[in-house]
Structure formats: structure tokens, C-alpha cells
Amino acid sequence: MYKKGDSETYGELKPYLDRLMALHTAQVLFGWDQQTQAPKEANPRTSAVIGILSGEYYRTVTDERLKTLKEACEKDAGLTDTEAAIVRELGDTMEKLSCIPEKEYRQFAELTARAAAVWEKAKKEKNFEAFAPTLKEILNIQKHFASCRAKNGEKLYDVMLGGYEKNFDMECLDRFFGRLREVIVPFVKKLTESGVRIDDSFLTGDFSEEKQAQIARFVAGYVGFDFQRGVLGVSAHPFTMSLHNRDVRMTTAYNNHVDDAIFSVIHEAGHAMYELHIPDELTQTLVGTGTSMGMHESQSRFLENVIGRSRAFWVPVYPKLAEVFPEQLSGVSLDDFVRAVSKVQPGPIRTQADELTYPIHILIRYELEKMLVEEDLPVWDIPEVWAGKYEEYLGVRPEDASEGALQDIHWSQGSFGYFPSYALGSAFAAQFYSHMRRTMDIDALLEKGDLSPIWEYLRENVHRYGKMKTSRQILKDATGEDFNPQYYIDYLLEKYGGLYQVSA
Numbered sequence: 001m002y003k004k005g006d007s008e009t010y011g012e013l014k015p016y017l018d019r020l021m022a023l024h025t026a027q028v029l030f031g032w033d034q035q036t037q038a039p040k041e042a043n044p045r046t047s048a049v050i051g052i053l054s055g056e057y058y059r060t061v062t063d064e065r066l067k068t069l070k071e072a073c074e075k076d077a078g079l080t081d082t083e084a085a086i087v088r089e090l091g092d093t094m095e096k097l098s099c100i101p102e103k104e105y106r107q108f109a110e111l112t113a114r115a116a117a118v119w120e121k122a123k124k125e126k127n128f129e130a131f132a133p134t135l136k137e138i139l140n141i142q143k144h145f146a147s148c149r150a151k152n153g154e155k156l157y158d159v160m161l162g163g164y165e166k167n168f169d170m171e172c173l174d175r176f177f178g179r180l181r182e183v184i185v186p187f188v189k190k191l192t193e194s195g196v197r198i199d200d201s202f203l204t205g206d207f208s209e210e211k212q213a214q215i216a217r218f219v220a221g222y223v224g225f226d227f228q229r230g231v232l233g234v235s236a237h238p239f240t241m242s243l244h245n246r247d248v249r250m251t252t253a254y255n256n257h258v259d260d261a262i263f264s265v266i267h268e269a270g271h272a273m274y275e276l277h278i279p280d281e282l283t284q285t286l287v288g289t290g291t292s293m294g295m296h297e298s299q300s301r302f303l304e305n306v307i308g309r310s311r312a313f314w315v316p317v318y319p320k321l322a323e324v325f326p327e328q329l330s331g332v333s334l335d336d337f338v339r340a341v342s343k344v345q346p347g348p349i350r351t352q353a354d355e356l357t358y359p360i361h362i363l364i365r366y367e368l369e370k371m372l373v374e375e376d377l378p379v380w381d382i383p384e385v386w387a388g389k390y391e392e393y394l395g396v397r398p399e400d401a402s403e404g405a406l407q408d409i410h411w412s413q414g415s416f417g418y419f420p421s422y423a424l425g426s427a428f429a430a431q432f433y434s435h436m437r438r439t440m441d442i443d444a445l446l447e448k449g450d451l452s453p454i455w456e457y458l459r460e461n462v463h464r465y466g467k468m469k470t471s472r473q474i475l476k477d478a479t480g481e482d483f484n485p486q487y488y489i490d491y492l493l494e495k496y497g498g499l500y501q502v503s504a
């Protein structure tokens with residue numbers, strides 16, 4: 001009789017898992033390098049190396065011996081809970097990869113690599129027509145892949161959504177986005193018509209990169225980022241990646257809006273803390289990372305928006321900022337600053353959106369993706385439908401395609417079903433926040449500069465599980481309630497109703 005953790009079958013599986021982990025780690029590290037330090041001309045040659053690594057990954061996952069061992073492990077009662085979860089995750093990965101022939105995978109990878117350049121050029125030239133044929137090709141392949149993966153008559157868009165967030169299908173998302181459309185869309189209208197104007201002009205100006213970097217490092221450390229186990233770099237678009245729980249890297253970007261760099265760092269630190277808090281037992285395994293894209297965004301958005309844009313957070317931090325930028329911030333009070341960083345301004349660009357209008361950008365993409373995948377909307381009609389929805393929901397119309405349907409890279413990469421996780425992240429964050437407030441006085445802690453009880457809550461309820469639980473399970477176990485979008489609606493109405501003195 002074996003005791004748990006002594007499974008011989010799992011012992012045989014382990015070298016394959018280690019190999020997958022090593023290949024994955026190498027790819028992640030190359031990804032970091034390409035976006036931060038690699039010289040421009042390195043790209044074609046380095047891409048060839050990355051291609052070989054991903055081919056090795058594919059072959060390891062689809063190896064016949066691995067399949068046999070995985071099936072034996074599934075029947076083995078001697079596995080620990082962690083081992084069983086790793087085997088489950090391996091099964092998911094194998095299923096996703098093996099239902100599509102390697103040749104089609106490679107072709108798709110080549111297509112999206114080409115598409116990135118086509119998209120970039122079309123965006124620069126503000127010409128949607130130039131991108132449309134490529135987009136149509138990508139969409140058709142993604143529909144084909146989804147139909148290969150679909151089980152028991154599952155709808156194609158549900159399959160795509162499930163690839164990013166398990167158990168959040170159209171039925172659930174229709175309810176979620178429906179509430180945003182019914183409540184937040186008219187609320188934004190009311191708020192912009194309220195006549196209340198917030199001055200944020202002092203956030204734009206001549207802020208030296210060196211001083212911004214100094215503040216970025218200070219803020220990262222202040223919120224808990226550990227520089228002995230992490231790196232803060234610079235890249236065009238801020239991101240976070242993790243090799244394991246002793247090496248988590250994040251970036252920010254510096255421009256003439258000082259708030260961009262600061263809030264990017266706070267946002268990325270939210271992602272980074274999730275990965276730094278993955279327990280030793282799970283790190284470098286298939287379950288040793290954040291459970292989903294939406295849950296990851298919940299952590300970054302919680303730290304950036306709920307915590308980082310609150311007045312209480314800035315009580316101990318603002319004096320430091322004012323000290324670094326004495327001229328730029330002279331005469332700007334703590335309250336002026338806090339109001340400025342929460343200003344609502346409907347606009348056409350998602351990545352520049354404020355906290356309140358952001359989910360409406362996602363609502364529009366969700367409705368469009370649904371039309372493209374489920375209702376066969378021709379891709380050539382996208383700009384018209386896009387502009388119409390922006391006009392109706394946000395009262396703005398894109399001037400050209402670069403501010404419209406060409407603004408995001410996601411579709412050129414075949415990432416349909418990805419956008420909803422951004423809005424779900426904010427909604428998860430609001431549900432955690434409401435629950436957290438019942439057990440601690442968050443504002444009082446922030447005013448004292450003590451974030452540790454907040455981290456303790458998140459580590460205990462979210463981070464330590466890695467991928468052992470789905471986001472829906474985590475929410476339920478932590479807050480005692482299934483996903484409930486009402487917390488998010490209430491949070492937005494309370495915060496922005498207060499700031500602009502309007503009610504829903």
C-alpha cells in the first residue's frame with residue numbers, strides 16, 4: 001500500500017512535467033527579453049529559436065507515453081491533491097493542443113505572426129480595409145478550432161470564452177454586460193451632463209524620466225513588491241511575467257503624463273504580488289500561476305483602482321510625490337490630486353479609459369465578438385457597427401479606424417473571447433472589496449500606510465491556490481457567494497456618484 005505522494009506512476013510522469021516547465025520558462029524569458037532589452041535586429045533569428053522551443057513543447061505534450069502515464073495517474077488514488085490538480089491541468093493542456101493537428105497550429109502561428117505586421121501597418125495608415133481580409137482569415141480559423149474543441153453542441157463563442165475564463169459563458173456574460181448597459185451607460189451620460197469639471201492639467205508636463213523612475217520604484221516597494229525576487233523594467237506596453245515565485249518581472253512606461261507610469265506600476269504590482277505569493281509547493285508546476293486571466297486582472301485592478309486611486313492610499317504617499325516634483329505639483333493639494341486621477345472622460349481609446357467608462361469599451365467588444373462569431377457579421381461591417389455603438393453608449397465617435405476597431409492588437413493574434421476578462425476582473429475585485437470591508441477598516445489601514453492585512457486576505461483567499469481552484473470557486477469560497485455583478489455596479493455608483501455629486 002502506498003501512502004499519498006508515493007505514486008510510482010506520478011514519479012514516471014514527473015520528468016515530462018519538468019521538461020514542459022523548462023521549455024515554458026525559456027519561452028517566457030525570451031518573451032521578456034524581446035519586449036525589454038533585445039536589439040531590434042535580433043527578432044528574426046531569435047524568433048526561429050522560440051519557434052523550435054514551442055515545437056518541442058507541442059511534441060512533449062502530445063507524446064504517446066505521456067498520454068498513457070497521464071491516464072494511469074488519473075486512476076491512481078495515491079496522488080496528493082496537488083499532484084491530482086497538476087494531472088487535471090495537464091489533461092486540459094493536452095486536450096487543447098491535441099484536438100488540432102500540428103500542421104494547422106504551425107500555420108496559424110505563422111498567420112498571426114504575419115497579421116501583427118499587417119495590423120500595425122493598417123493602423124498606422126488608418127485603413128481598416130487593409131486589415132479586413134487577414135482578420136477574416138484569422139476569425140475563420142478560430143471558429144474552426146473552436147468547433148474542433150466544442151463538446152456536446154457547445155456554441156463556438158462559448159468555447160472561445162472558456163479558453164480564458166472557465167464557467168463564464170454567454171448566458172452568464174449577457175447578464176453581466178446587460179447590467180452595465182442598463183445602469184452604467186445612462187449613469188455616465190448623467191455624469192458628463194452634470195457640469196462638474198475636474199482639473200487634471202497638472203498631471204501632464206515635463207516630468208523627467210529619472211524622477212519618474214525613482215517614484216515608480218518607491219511606489220512598487222511601498223505596495224509590497226520585493227526587489228530581491230523581482231525586477232522592474234521598461235517597455236512600450238507595461239506587462240508582468242513570472243518565471244517562478246522567486247523571479248517575477250514587471251515593466252512600466254514613461255511619458256509626459258506622470259500618472260500613467262505610477263498607475264501602471266501599481267497595476268502591474270497587483271499582478272506581480274499574485275505570482276510572488278504562489279506557494280513553493282506549487283511554483284514551477286502547471287498549477288503554479290494565477291488561475292485565470294480574469295482573476296489576474298482582479299488583483300491588478302483592485303490594487304490600481306480600488307486601493308491606488310483612493311484618497312486614503314495617498315495620505316501617506318502624496319507628500320513624497322510632491323517632494324519629487326515640487327514645481328509641477330506646487331499648489332496642488334492631496335484632494336486635487338486624488339480627484340484628478342479619478343476623472344471621468346468618455347473617449348474612443350480603451351487603454352486610455354478611466355475606471356468608470358472602461359467596462360463600456362469591453363461591453364462594445366463583447367457585443368461585436370458575439371456578432372462576428374455567432375451571427376456571422378461580415379468583418380467589413382465592423383467599423384460601422386463599432387462607431388454606432390461608441391456613439392450610442394459613450395457619446396463619442398472614432399475619428400478614424402486607428403481610434404476605432406484597429407486600436408487593439410488582440411484580434412490580430414486570434415484572441416477572441418479575451419476582452420471580457422478585463423471587465424470580469426474589475427467585477428471580481430469589487431466583490432472581494434465588499435467582503436474585505438466587512439472584516440477590516442481599509443481606509444484606516446491605508447492612511448497608516450499598512451497594506452499587510454490586505455495582502456494577508458488576498459494571499460489566504462486567492463493567491464495561495466494558484467490554479468488549484470477556478471476563479472468562480474475562489475470567489476465563492478472567499479466571499480461566501482457566487483459571482484455577483486451587483487457589487488461592481490454598486491461600487492461604481494457609490495464612488496463616482498460621490499465624486500460628481502450625481503445619483504443613478
Ligand code: ZN
Binds near residue numbers: 267271296297300
Ligand atoms: Zn493587467
